[in-house]
Amino acid sequence: MKTTLKLEELMMLVLGIYLFSLLDYAWWWFLVLILTPDIGMVGYLFGNKAGAFSYNLFHHKGVALLVYLTGIYFSLPLCQLIGVILFSHSALDRMLGYGLKYDKGFKFTHLGEIGK
Numbered sequence: 001m002k003t004t005l006k007l008e009e010l011m012m013l014v015l016g017i018y019l020f021s022l023l024d025y026a027w028w029w030f031l032v033l034i035l036t037p038d039i040g041m042v043g044y045l046f047g048n049k050a051g052a053f054s055y056n057l058f059h060h061k062g063v064a065l066l067v068y069l070t071g072i073y074f075s076l077p078l079c080q081l082i083g084v085i086l087f088s089h090s091a092l093d094r095m096l097g098y099g100l101k102y103d104k105g106f107k108f109t110h111l112g113e114i115g116k
Helices: 002-021 027-033 036-046 048-059 061-073 077-095
Strands: none
Touching: 002 077, 027 077, 036 048, 036 077, 048 077, 061 077
8 A cells, every 4th residue: 555655646746747847937946946845844943833833834735736726826827836846845755755744743744653
């Protein structure tokens, strides 16, 4: 099952790359921006609860889709770009085993404990 889930996330990452290709941005922007959603980890400076909230906000695929679809609806390419980056990054993280965080600590995720 673990392999199936990783393949599913890989396909979502491929979808994100495809959606990026539809935008009018140079490819190097994707490479530069793909790790920016990890800024959500800064919340952990204020404790586990704040850290989990901020991390999950930047890594929630529902939020990513909402931002992307808002960009589509209002014809805002920058909003579309942000949504694609958030979605692609989340898929990449989940493919690598980094899930949404519980407020017990950074290593406790919906995919299991990191490092086990």
